[in-house]
Amino acid sequence: MQVKYRIKGIRAITYTALFAAIIFIGISVLRIPIPALVGRPFVHFGNSLTVLAILILGGRLGAIAGAIGLGGFDLLNGYAATSWLTVLEVIIMALVVSGMVHFFHDNDRTGNVIIISVVAGITKVFTSYFSSLITALMYGTTFKAAVVASFLSLPATVINSISTVIIVPILYFAVKDIVYRSIR
Template sequence: MGKNYQLRKLVFAGLFAAIIFVGISALRIPLPAVVGRPFIHFGNTLTILAVMYLGFGYGAAAGAIGLGLFDILNGYAATAWLTVIEAIILAAVVSAVFRMLDYDEDHLTKLFIVSMAAGIIKLITSWGTGIIEALMVGTTLKVAVIGAFTSLLAALINAVASFLIVPIVYMLLVKLGFSRQRFNP
Protein backbone atom coordinates (compact mmCIF):
# COMPACT_ATOMS: atom_id res chain seq x y z
CA MET A 1 0.00 0.00 0.00
CA GLY A 2 1.44 3.37 -0.99
CA LYS A 3 2.04 6.17 1.47
CA ASN A 4 -0.73 8.22 -0.11
CA TYR A 5 -3.32 5.52 0.62
CA GLN A 6 -2.02 4.99 4.14
CA LEU A 7 -2.28 8.71 4.82
CA ARG A 8 -5.79 8.81 3.36
CA LYS A 9 -6.89 5.91 5.59
CA LEU A 10 -5.27 7.51 8.62
CA VAL A 11 -7.04 10.81 7.96
CA PHE A 12 -10.39 9.09 7.47
CA ALA A 13 -9.85 6.98 10.60
CA GLY A 14 -9.32 10.19 12.55
CA LEU A 15 -12.38 11.71 10.92
CA PHE A 16 -14.48 8.67 11.79
CA ALA A 17 -13.18 8.72 15.39
CA ALA A 18 -14.22 12.38 15.69
CA ILE A 19 -17.62 11.72 14.11
CA ILE A 20 -18.19 8.77 16.47
CA PHE A 21 -17.29 10.91 19.49
CA VAL A 22 -19.49 13.82 18.39
CA GLY A 23 -22.29 11.46 17.35
CA ILE A 24 -22.47 10.00 20.85
CA SER A 25 -22.03 13.36 22.56
CA ALA A 26 -24.72 15.13 20.55
CA LEU A 27 -27.42 12.48 20.59
CA ARG A 28 -27.81 10.01 23.41
CA ILE A 29 -30.89 8.89 25.27
CA PRO A 30 -30.23 7.38 28.72
CA LEU A 31 -32.20 4.33 29.81
CA PRO A 32 -32.72 2.91 33.29
CA ALA A 33 -30.87 -0.34 33.98
CA VAL A 34 -29.94 -2.69 36.78
CA VAL A 35 -26.28 -2.70 35.72
CA GLY A 36 -24.38 0.24 34.28
CA ARG A 37 -25.76 3.43 32.74
CA PRO A 38 -26.76 2.43 29.20
CA PHE A 39 -28.04 4.82 26.58
CA ILE A 40 -29.16 4.81 22.99
CA HIS A 41 -26.60 6.30 20.59
CA PHE A 42 -25.15 6.01 17.07
CA GLY A 43 -21.56 5.22 18.05
CA ASN A 44 -21.81 1.55 17.12
CA THR A 45 -23.50 2.35 13.81
CA LEU A 46 -20.68 4.74 12.92
CA THR A 47 -18.05 2.22 14.04
CA ILE A 48 -19.58 -0.42 11.75
CA LEU A 49 -19.43 2.03 8.83
CA ALA A 50 -15.81 2.89 9.65
CA VAL A 51 -14.84 -0.79 9.57
CA MET A 52 -16.73 -1.42 6.34
CA TYR A 53 -14.93 1.45 4.62
CA LEU A 54 -11.48 1.35 6.20
CA GLY A 55 -11.05 -2.31 7.08
CA PHE A 56 -10.39 -3.90 10.44
CA GLY A 57 -7.27 -2.05 11.62
CA TYR A 58 -8.18 1.54 10.87
CA GLY A 59 -11.89 0.98 11.49
CA ALA A 60 -11.25 -0.67 14.88
CA ALA A 61 -8.91 2.17 15.81
CA ALA A 62 -11.54 4.77 14.86
CA GLY A 63 -14.21 2.99 16.90
CA ALA A 64 -11.96 2.38 19.90
CA ILE A 65 -10.74 5.98 19.95
CA GLY A 66 -14.16 7.58 19.40
CA LEU A 67 -16.06 5.36 21.84
CA GLY A 68 -13.23 5.13 24.38
CA LEU A 69 -12.60 8.87 24.40
CA PHE A 70 -16.29 9.53 24.95
CA ASP A 71 -16.28 7.17 27.94
CA ILE A 72 -13.16 8.72 29.45
CA LEU A 73 -14.49 12.28 29.15
CA ASN A 74 -18.08 11.57 30.24
CA GLY A 75 -17.90 9.71 33.54
CA TYR A 76 -17.35 6.18 32.25
CA ALA A 77 -13.54 6.13 32.63
CA ALA A 78 -13.53 3.11 34.94
CA THR A 79 -15.06 0.95 32.24
CA ALA A 80 -13.65 2.63 29.13
CA TRP A 81 -11.32 -0.33 28.65
CA LEU A 82 -14.38 -2.57 28.23
CA THR A 83 -15.76 -0.23 25.58
CA VAL A 84 -12.47 -0.37 23.68
CA ILE A 85 -12.50 -4.18 23.80
CA GLU A 86 -16.13 -4.21 22.62
CA ALA A 87 -15.21 -1.91 19.70
CA ILE A 88 -12.36 -4.19 18.65
CA ILE A 89 -14.55 -7.32 18.84
CA LEU A 90 -17.29 -5.53 16.87
CA ALA A 91 -14.73 -4.50 14.25
CA ALA A 92 -13.37 -8.05 13.97
CA VAL A 93 -16.83 -9.53 13.40
CA VAL A 94 -17.87 -6.85 10.90
CA SER A 95 -14.60 -7.23 9.01
CA ALA A 96 -14.81 -11.04 8.93
CA VAL A 97 -18.44 -11.13 7.77
CA PHE A 98 -17.88 -8.41 5.18
CA ARG A 99 -14.83 -10.30 3.90
CA MET A 100 -16.82 -13.58 3.73
CA LEU A 101 -19.38 -11.76 1.58
CA ASP A 102 -16.57 -10.55 -0.74
CA TYR A 103 -16.94 -6.88 0.27
CA ASP A 104 -20.07 -6.70 -1.84
CA GLU A 105 -21.47 -3.18 -1.60
CA ASP A 106 -23.92 -3.58 -4.47
CA HIS A 107 -26.31 -6.00 -2.77
CA LEU A 108 -28.42 -4.56 0.02
CA THR A 109 -29.14 -8.05 1.40
CA LYS A 110 -25.44 -8.69 2.04
CA LEU A 111 -25.10 -5.34 3.80
CA PHE A 112 -28.03 -6.27 6.05
CA ILE A 113 -26.27 -9.56 6.86
CA VAL A 114 -23.17 -7.62 7.95
CA SER A 115 -25.22 -5.26 10.11
CA MET A 116 -27.21 -8.16 11.59
CA ALA A 117 -23.98 -9.91 12.60
CA ALA A 118 -22.79 -6.63 14.14
CA GLY A 119 -26.03 -6.31 16.10
CA ILE A 120 -25.81 -9.84 17.44
CA ILE A 121 -22.19 -9.44 18.54
CA LYS A 122 -23.05 -6.10 20.16
CA LEU A 123 -25.74 -7.80 22.26
CA ILE A 124 -23.28 -10.51 23.31
CA THR A 125 -20.46 -8.09 24.16
CA SER A 126 -22.84 -5.75 26.00
CA TRP A 127 -24.05 -8.65 28.11
CA GLY A 128 -20.45 -9.67 28.85
CA THR A 129 -19.55 -6.08 29.72
CA GLY A 130 -22.57 -5.87 32.01
CA ILE A 131 -21.44 -9.01 33.82
CA ILE A 132 -17.92 -7.63 34.28
CA GLU A 133 -19.23 -4.26 35.48
CA ALA A 134 -21.50 -5.96 38.03
CA LEU A 135 -18.64 -8.13 39.25
CA MET A 136 -16.44 -5.02 39.55
CA VAL A 137 -18.86 -3.56 42.11
CA GLY A 138 -18.93 -6.76 44.15
CA THR A 139 -22.01 -8.73 43.09
CA THR A 140 -22.04 -12.50 42.82
CA LEU A 141 -21.76 -14.12 39.41
CA LYS A 142 -25.41 -15.25 39.38
CA VAL A 143 -26.66 -11.74 40.20
CA ALA A 144 -24.26 -10.24 37.64
CA VAL A 145 -25.49 -12.55 34.86
CA ILE A 146 -29.15 -11.82 35.58
CA GLY A 147 -28.60 -8.08 36.11
CA ALA A 148 -26.61 -7.77 32.89
CA PHE A 149 -29.34 -9.55 30.96
CA THR A 150 -32.04 -7.26 32.29
CA SER A 151 -29.95 -4.23 31.26
CA LEU A 152 -29.73 -5.11 27.55
CA LEU A 153 -32.56 -2.84 26.34
CA ALA A 154 -30.21 -0.05 25.17
CA ALA A 155 -27.95 -2.57 23.40
CA LEU A 156 -30.98 -4.12 21.70
CA ILE A 157 -32.24 -0.74 20.50
CA ASN A 158 -28.74 0.21 19.29
CA ALA A 159 -28.42 -3.16 17.50
CA VAL A 160 -31.77 -2.76 15.73
CA ALA A 161 -30.91 0.83 14.76
CA SER A 162 -27.57 -0.32 13.34
CA PHE A 163 -29.27 -3.16 11.46
CA LEU A 164 -31.61 -0.69 9.77
CA ILE A 165 -29.33 2.32 9.31
CA VAL A 166 -25.93 0.88 8.30
CA PRO A 167 -26.92 -0.68 4.94
CA ILE A 168 -28.89 2.35 3.85
CA VAL A 169 -26.23 4.90 4.83
CA TYR A 170 -23.49 2.71 3.34
CA MET A 171 -25.28 2.50 -0.01
CA LEU A 172 -25.99 6.25 0.00
CA LEU A 173 -22.31 7.00 0.63
CA VAL A 174 -21.30 4.61 -2.17
CA LYS A 175 -23.63 6.46 -4.53
CA LEU A 176 -21.94 9.71 -3.45
CA GLY A 177 -18.55 8.27 -4.41
CA PHE A 178 -17.29 6.89 -1.09
CA SER A 179 -16.65 3.28 -2.02
CA ARG A 180 -14.48 0.79 -0.17
CA GLN A 181 -12.19 0.58 -3.20
CA ARG A 182 -11.37 4.24 -2.76
CA PHE A 183 -9.75 3.46 0.59
CA ASN A 184 -8.38 0.00 -0.20
CA PRO A 185 -6.59 -0.10 -3.56
Template sequence: MLRDQQNTLRAVILTGLFAALIYIGVWVLRIPIPAMVGRPFIHFGNTLTVTAILFLGKRNGMLAGLIGLGGFDILNGYLAVSWLTMLEVIVVALIISGLFKAFGYVDSKRNITILAITAGVTKVFTSYLASIIEALMVGTSFKTALVASFFSLPATVVNSISTAICAPFLYFSIKKIYALVQTRRG
Protein backbone atom coordinates in the same frame (compact mmCIF):
# COMPACT_ATOMS: atom_id res chain seq x y z
CA MET B 1 -13.99 0.43 0.14
CA LEU B 2 -10.55 1.51 1.38
CA ARG B 3 -9.50 -1.90 2.68
CA ASP B 4 -6.44 -2.00 0.45
CA GLN B 5 -5.30 1.55 1.24
CA GLN B 6 -4.70 1.38 5.01
CA ASN B 7 -1.59 3.57 5.17
CA THR B 8 -2.40 6.33 2.71
CA LEU B 9 -2.87 9.88 3.91
CA ARG B 10 -6.46 9.70 2.69
CA ALA B 11 -7.11 6.59 4.82
CA VAL B 12 -5.56 8.20 7.90
CA ILE B 13 -7.67 11.34 7.42
CA LEU B 14 -10.85 9.30 6.90
CA THR B 15 -10.05 7.23 10.00
CA GLY B 16 -9.75 10.43 12.03
CA LEU B 17 -12.93 11.80 10.49
CA PHE B 18 -14.86 8.64 11.34
CA ALA B 19 -13.44 8.67 14.89
CA ALA B 20 -14.71 12.24 15.33
CA LEU B 21 -18.10 11.34 13.84
CA ILE B 22 -18.40 8.34 16.16
CA TYR B 23 -17.58 10.49 19.19
CA ILE B 24 -20.12 13.12 18.08
CA GLY B 25 -22.67 10.37 17.33
CA VAL B 26 -22.52 9.34 20.97
CA TRP B 27 -22.17 12.82 22.44
CA VAL B 28 -24.99 14.57 20.53
CA LEU B 29 -27.74 12.00 20.87
CA ARG B 30 -27.63 10.28 24.22
CA ILE B 31 -30.89 8.99 25.61
CA PRO B 32 -30.28 7.39 29.04
CA ILE B 33 -32.14 4.17 29.83
CA PRO B 34 -32.58 3.04 33.45
CA ALA B 35 -30.67 -0.15 34.14
CA MET B 36 -29.62 -2.37 37.01
CA VAL B 37 -26.01 -2.39 35.80
CA GLY B 38 -24.13 0.61 34.46
CA ARG B 39 -25.52 3.74 32.88
CA PRO B 40 -26.53 2.64 29.36
CA PHE B 41 -27.98 4.98 26.78
CA ILE B 42 -29.23 4.97 23.22
CA HIS B 43 -26.80 6.52 20.72
CA PHE B 44 -25.48 6.22 17.14
CA GLY B 45 -21.85 5.45 17.97
CA ASN B 46 -22.19 1.73 17.27
CA THR B 47 -23.88 2.37 13.92
CA LEU B 48 -21.11 4.74 12.89
CA THR B 49 -18.44 2.29 14.08
CA VAL B 50 -19.89 -0.51 11.96
CA THR B 51 -20.07 1.86 8.99
CA ALA B 52 -16.42 2.81 9.53
CA ILE B 53 -15.37 -0.85 9.67
CA LEU B 54 -17.24 -1.63 6.46
CA PHE B 55 -15.93 1.44 4.63
CA LEU B 56 -12.37 1.67 5.93
CA GLY B 57 -11.67 -2.01 6.54
CA LYS B 58 -10.91 -3.91 9.72
CA ARG B 59 -7.83 -2.06 10.96
CA ASN B 60 -8.74 1.55 10.25
CA GLY B 61 -12.44 1.04 11.03
CA MET B 62 -11.52 -0.58 14.32
CA LEU B 63 -9.14 2.29 15.11
CA ALA B 64 -11.90 4.81 14.39
CA GLY B 65 -14.25 2.91 16.73
CA LEU B 66 -11.62 2.58 19.45
CA ILE B 67 -10.83 6.29 19.32
CA GLY B 68 -14.45 7.44 18.97
CA LEU B 69 -16.22 5.15 21.44
CA GLY B 70 -13.24 4.65 23.76
CA GLY B 71 -12.46 8.35 23.72
CA PHE B 72 -16.04 9.19 24.60
CA ASP B 73 -15.98 6.81 27.55
CA ILE B 74 -12.64 8.11 28.81
CA LEU B 75 -13.70 11.76 28.60
CA ASN B 76 -17.27 11.41 29.89
CA GLY B 77 -17.23 9.50 33.15
CA TYR B 78 -16.93 5.92 31.93
CA LEU B 79 -13.17 5.54 32.36
CA ALA B 80 -13.40 2.43 34.57
CA VAL B 81 -15.29 0.52 31.87
CA SER B 82 -13.79 2.10 28.75
CA TRP B 83 -11.62 -0.96 28.23
CA LEU B 84 -14.78 -3.07 27.94
CA THR B 85 -16.17 -0.75 25.27
CA MET B 86 -12.89 -0.96 23.37
CA LEU B 87 -12.85 -4.74 23.66
CA GLU B 88 -16.39 -4.83 22.24
CA VAL B 89 -15.24 -2.73 19.26
CA ILE B 90 -12.43 -5.20 18.59
CA VAL B 91 -14.77 -8.22 18.76
CA VAL B 92 -17.35 -6.60 16.45
CA ALA B 93 -14.63 -5.53 14.00
CA LEU B 94 -13.09 -9.01 13.88
CA ILE B 95 -16.43 -10.76 13.39
CA ILE B 96 -17.87 -8.52 10.68
CA SER B 97 -14.53 -8.19 8.90
CA GLY B 98 -14.13 -11.96 8.86
CA LEU B 99 -17.64 -12.39 7.51
CA PHE B 100 -17.08 -9.63 4.93
CA LYS B 101 -13.92 -11.44 3.81
CA ALA B 102 -15.94 -14.67 3.54
CA PHE B 103 -18.35 -12.76 1.28
CA GLY B 104 -15.34 -11.91 -0.92
CA TYR B 105 -15.75 -8.23 0.01
CA VAL B 106 -18.78 -8.09 -2.27
CA ASP B 107 -20.73 -5.18 -0.86
CA SER B 108 -24.16 -6.02 -2.21
CA LYS B 109 -27.15 -4.70 -0.30
CA ARG B 110 -27.82 -8.22 0.91
CA ASN B 111 -24.28 -8.75 2.24
CA ILE B 112 -24.04 -5.33 3.92
CA THR B 113 -27.44 -5.88 5.55
CA ILE B 114 -26.30 -9.30 6.85
CA LEU B 115 -23.11 -7.70 8.19
CA ALA B 116 -25.06 -4.93 9.93
CA ILE B 117 -27.46 -7.43 11.51
CA THR B 118 -24.51 -9.59 12.57
CA ALA B 119 -22.86 -6.55 14.14
CA GLY B 120 -26.06 -5.73 16.04
CA VAL B 121 -26.47 -9.27 17.35
CA THR B 122 -22.78 -9.44 18.27
CA LYS B 123 -23.11 -6.18 20.17
CA VAL B 124 -26.00 -7.58 22.24
CA PHE B 125 -23.85 -10.52 23.33
CA THR B 126 -20.71 -8.45 23.97
CA SER B 127 -22.67 -5.86 25.93
CA TYR B 128 -24.26 -8.57 28.04
CA LEU B 129 -20.83 -9.99 28.86
CA ALA B 130 -19.43 -6.50 29.51
CA SER B 131 -22.33 -5.75 31.88
CA ILE B 132 -21.63 -8.96 33.80
CA ILE B 133 -17.97 -7.96 34.15
CA GLU B 134 -18.98 -4.44 35.19
CA ALA B 135 -21.34 -5.81 37.85
CA LEU B 136 -18.63 -8.15 39.13
CA MET B 137 -16.18 -5.22 39.27
CA VAL B 138 -18.37 -3.49 41.85
CA GLY B 139 -18.73 -6.63 43.98
CA THR B 140 -22.02 -8.10 42.78
CA SER B 141 -22.38 -11.87 43.11
CA PHE B 142 -22.15 -13.85 39.87
CA LYS B 143 -25.81 -14.98 39.81
CA THR B 144 -27.03 -11.46 40.52
CA ALA B 145 -24.70 -10.08 37.83
CA LEU B 146 -26.16 -12.50 35.26
CA VAL B 147 -29.74 -11.46 36.00
CA ALA B 148 -29.08 -7.73 36.45
CA SER B 149 -27.07 -7.61 33.22
CA PHE B 150 -29.87 -9.28 31.31
CA PHE B 151 -32.35 -6.68 32.53
CA SER B 152 -29.90 -3.92 31.56
CA LEU B 153 -29.97 -4.81 27.86
CA PRO B 154 -32.83 -2.60 26.51
CA ALA B 155 -30.53 0.25 25.41
CA THR B 156 -28.20 -2.22 23.71
CA VAL B 157 -31.10 -3.86 21.88
CA VAL B 158 -32.31 -0.47 20.61
CA ASN B 159 -28.75 0.46 19.56
CA SER B 160 -28.38 -2.92 17.82
CA ILE B 161 -31.63 -2.56 15.90
CA SER B 162 -30.57 0.96 14.92
CA THR B 163 -27.23 -0.43 13.70
CA ALA B 164 -28.92 -3.17 11.65
CA ILE B 165 -31.20 -0.62 9.97
CA CYS B 166 -29.01 2.48 9.64
CA ALA B 167 -25.52 1.10 8.91
CA PRO B 168 -26.40 -0.18 5.41
CA PHE B 169 -27.99 3.16 4.48
CA LEU B 170 -24.99 5.08 5.81
CA TYR B 171 -22.50 2.77 4.11
CA PHE B 172 -24.09 3.08 0.67
CA SER B 173 -24.59 6.84 1.06
CA ILE B 174 -20.95 7.38 2.02
CA LYS B 175 -19.80 5.05 -0.76
CA LYS B 176 -21.84 7.03 -3.30
CA ILE B 177 -20.51 10.39 -2.06
CA TYR B 178 -16.94 9.06 -2.01
CA ALA B 179 -17.26 7.76 -5.59
CA LEU B 180 -18.70 11.09 -6.70
CA VAL B 181 -15.81 13.01 -5.14
CA GLN B 182 -13.28 10.61 -6.70
CA THR B 183 -14.90 11.04 -10.13
CA ARG B 184 -14.77 14.82 -9.93
CA ARG B 185 -11.12 14.76 -8.82
CA GLY B 186 -9.96 12.33 -11.48
Protein backbone atom coordinates in the same frame (compact mmCIF):
# COMPACT_ATOMS: atom_id res chain seq x y z
CA MET C 1 -17.86 -5.98 -0.36
CA GLN C 2 -14.22 -5.94 0.66
CA VAL C 3 -12.64 -2.57 1.04
CA LYS C 4 -12.12 -1.66 -2.59
CA TYR C 5 -9.13 0.56 -2.11
CA ARG C 6 -6.45 0.31 0.52
CA ILE C 7 -6.17 3.61 2.29
CA LYS C 8 -2.55 4.46 2.99
CA GLY C 9 -0.46 7.24 4.43
CA ILE C 10 -1.95 10.57 5.34
CA ARG C 11 -5.35 9.59 3.89
CA ALA C 12 -5.53 6.63 6.27
CA ILE C 13 -4.82 8.92 9.22
CA THR C 14 -7.28 11.53 7.96
CA TYR C 15 -10.16 9.13 7.33
CA THR C 16 -9.57 7.30 10.60
CA ALA C 17 -9.59 10.60 12.50
CA LEU C 18 -12.68 11.75 10.60
CA PHE C 19 -14.60 8.59 11.44
CA ALA C 20 -13.40 8.74 15.07
CA ALA C 21 -14.76 12.29 15.31
CA ILE C 22 -18.04 11.31 13.65
CA ILE C 23 -18.41 8.36 16.05
CA PHE C 24 -17.67 10.61 19.04
CA ILE C 25 -20.24 13.15 17.84
CA GLY C 26 -22.74 10.37 17.08
CA ILE C 27 -22.59 9.17 20.64
CA SER C 28 -22.49 12.67 22.15
CA VAL C 29 -25.31 14.39 20.28
CA LEU C 30 -28.12 11.91 20.75
CA ARG C 31 -28.13 10.14 24.09
CA ILE C 32 -31.32 8.72 25.47
CA PRO C 33 -30.65 7.18 28.91
CA ILE C 34 -32.30 3.85 29.71
CA PRO C 35 -32.62 2.70 33.34
CA ALA C 36 -30.52 -0.37 34.07
CA LEU C 37 -29.27 -2.41 37.00
CA VAL C 38 -25.68 -2.33 35.73
CA GLY C 39 -24.00 0.78 34.39
CA ARG C 40 -25.69 3.78 32.82
CA PRO C 41 -26.63 2.63 29.30
CA PHE C 42 -28.21 4.88 26.72
CA VAL C 43 -29.40 4.76 23.14
CA HIS C 44 -26.97 6.37 20.67
CA PHE C 45 -25.57 6.13 17.12
CA GLY C 46 -21.95 5.35 18.08
CA ASN C 47 -22.22 1.61 17.43
CA SER C 48 -23.84 2.09 14.02
CA LEU C 49 -21.16 4.55 13.00
CA THR C 50 -18.44 2.19 14.22
CA VAL C 51 -19.79 -0.61 12.02
CA LEU C 52 -19.93 1.86 9.12
CA ALA C 53 -16.28 2.81 9.75
CA ILE C 54 -15.28 -0.86 9.73
CA LEU C 55 -17.13 -1.43 6.45
CA ILE C 56 -15.66 1.65 4.75
CA LEU C 57 -12.13 1.71 6.18
CA GLY C 58 -11.56 -1.97 6.83
CA GLY C 59 -11.15 -3.83 10.09
CA ARG C 60 -7.92 -2.30 11.35
CA LEU C 61 -8.64 1.36 10.64
CA GLY C 62 -12.33 0.98 11.52
CA ALA C 63 -11.38 -0.55 14.87
CA ILE C 64 -8.97 2.30 15.56
CA ALA C 65 -11.65 4.88 14.68
CA GLY C 66 -14.22 3.09 16.86
CA ALA C 67 -11.81 2.71 19.76
CA ILE C 68 -10.89 6.40 19.63
CA GLY C 69 -14.48 7.58 19.15
CA LEU C 70 -16.27 5.32 21.65
CA GLY C 71 -13.34 4.93 24.05
CA GLY C 72 -12.66 8.66 23.97
CA PHE C 73 -16.28 9.37 24.79
CA ASP C 74 -16.10 6.99 27.73
CA LEU C 75 -12.92 8.61 29.05
CA LEU C 76 -14.35 12.11 28.84
CA ASN C 77 -17.86 11.40 30.13
CA GLY C 78 -17.58 9.47 33.37
CA TYR C 79 -17.12 5.94 32.03
CA ALA C 80 -13.32 5.80 32.34
CA ALA C 81 -13.32 2.74 34.61
CA THR C 82 -14.97 0.64 31.90
CA SER C 83 -13.58 2.30 28.78
CA TRP C 84 -11.25 -0.66 28.28
CA LEU C 85 -14.33 -2.87 27.91
CA THR C 86 -15.67 -0.53 25.23
CA VAL C 87 -12.41 -0.77 23.31
CA LEU C 88 -12.48 -4.56 23.65
CA GLU C 89 -16.05 -4.57 22.30
CA VAL C 90 -14.93 -2.49 19.30
CA ILE C 91 -12.09 -4.91 18.57
CA ILE C 92 -14.46 -7.88 18.70
CA MET C 93 -16.92 -6.03 16.46
CA ALA C 94 -14.15 -5.26 13.96
CA LEU C 95 -13.10 -8.92 13.87
CA VAL C 96 -16.68 -10.12 13.34
CA VAL C 97 -17.59 -7.52 10.70
CA SER C 98 -14.28 -7.99 8.87
CA GLY C 99 -14.84 -11.74 8.89
CA MET C 100 -18.30 -11.25 7.39
CA VAL C 101 -16.90 -8.90 4.73
CA HIS C 102 -14.32 -11.51 3.75
CA PHE C 103 -17.01 -14.20 3.74
CA PHE C 104 -19.06 -12.24 1.19
CA HIS C 105 -15.92 -11.55 -0.86
CA ASP C 106 -16.14 -8.72 -3.35
CA ASN C 107 -19.79 -7.79 -3.67
CA ASP C 108 -21.89 -4.84 -2.58
CA ARG C 109 -25.33 -6.40 -2.59
CA THR C 110 -27.81 -4.76 -0.27
CA GLY C 111 -28.73 -8.12 1.25
CA ASN C 112 -25.14 -8.78 2.27
CA VAL C 113 -24.81 -5.39 3.94
CA ILE C 114 -28.06 -6.04 5.82
CA ILE C 115 -26.81 -9.47 6.92
CA ILE C 116 -23.56 -7.93 8.13
CA SER C 117 -25.56 -5.28 10.01
CA VAL C 118 -27.73 -7.94 11.66
CA VAL C 119 -24.67 -9.96 12.69
CA ALA C 120 -23.06 -6.76 14.01
CA GLY C 121 -26.21 -6.02 16.04
CA ILE C 122 -26.28 -9.52 17.50
CA THR C 123 -22.57 -9.30 18.27
CA LYS C 124 -23.17 -6.04 20.12
CA VAL C 125 -25.86 -7.65 22.28
CA PHE C 126 -23.47 -10.43 23.32
CA THR C 127 -20.45 -8.16 23.90
CA SER C 128 -22.57 -5.71 25.91
CA TYR C 129 -23.95 -8.53 28.02
CA PHE C 130 -20.47 -9.77 28.89
CA SER C 131 -19.25 -6.21 29.40
CA SER C 132 -22.10 -5.59 31.86
CA LEU C 133 -21.32 -8.88 33.57
CA ILE C 134 -17.68 -7.90 34.03
CA THR C 135 -18.71 -4.42 35.22
CA ALA C 136 -21.10 -5.88 37.79
CA LEU C 137 -18.40 -8.25 39.02
CA MET C 138 -15.94 -5.33 39.23
CA TYR C 139 -18.42 -3.56 41.52
CA GLY C 140 -18.43 -6.60 43.82
CA THR C 141 -21.75 -8.16 42.84
CA THR C 142 -22.11 -11.92 43.28
CA PHE C 143 -21.94 -13.94 40.06
CA LYS C 144 -25.61 -14.97 40.04
CA ALA C 145 -26.81 -11.44 40.69
CA ALA C 146 -24.42 -10.12 38.03
CA VAL C 147 -25.81 -12.57 35.44
CA VAL C 148 -29.39 -11.46 36.11
CA ALA C 149 -28.56 -7.75 36.36
CA SER C 150 -26.57 -7.86 33.11
CA PHE C 151 -29.46 -9.49 31.31
CA LEU C 152 -31.91 -6.91 32.65
CA SER C 153 -29.57 -4.12 31.51
CA LEU C 154 -29.80 -5.06 27.81
CA PRO C 155 -32.75 -2.94 26.56
CA ALA C 156 -30.56 0.00 25.45
CA THR C 157 -28.22 -2.39 23.65
CA VAL C 158 -31.11 -4.08 21.87
CA ILE C 159 -32.39 -0.68 20.69
CA ASN C 160 -28.87 0.28 19.55
CA SER C 161 -28.57 -3.04 17.71
CA ILE C 162 -31.88 -2.52 15.91
CA SER C 163 -30.78 0.97 14.91
CA THR C 164 -27.53 -0.52 13.58
CA VAL C 165 -29.49 -2.87 11.33
CA ILE C 166 -31.45 0.08 9.94
CA ILE C 167 -28.82 2.84 9.82
CA VAL C 168 -25.73 1.00 8.54
CA PRO C 169 -27.11 -0.09 5.14
CA ILE C 170 -28.58 3.36 4.49
CA LEU C 171 -25.39 5.22 5.38
CA TYR C 172 -23.10 2.67 3.74
CA PHE C 173 -24.65 3.05 0.33
CA ALA C 174 -24.88 6.84 0.75
CA VAL C 175 -21.24 7.29 1.78
CA LYS C 176 -19.15 4.53 0.19
CA ASP C 177 -18.93 5.99 -3.31
CA ILE C 178 -17.97 9.41 -1.99
CA VAL C 179 -15.17 7.97 0.14
CA TYR C 180 -13.90 5.59 -2.56
CA ARG C 181 -13.87 8.36 -5.18
CA SER C 182 -11.74 10.55 -2.93
CA ILE C 183 -9.31 7.67 -2.31
CA ARG C 184 -8.63 6.83 -5.95
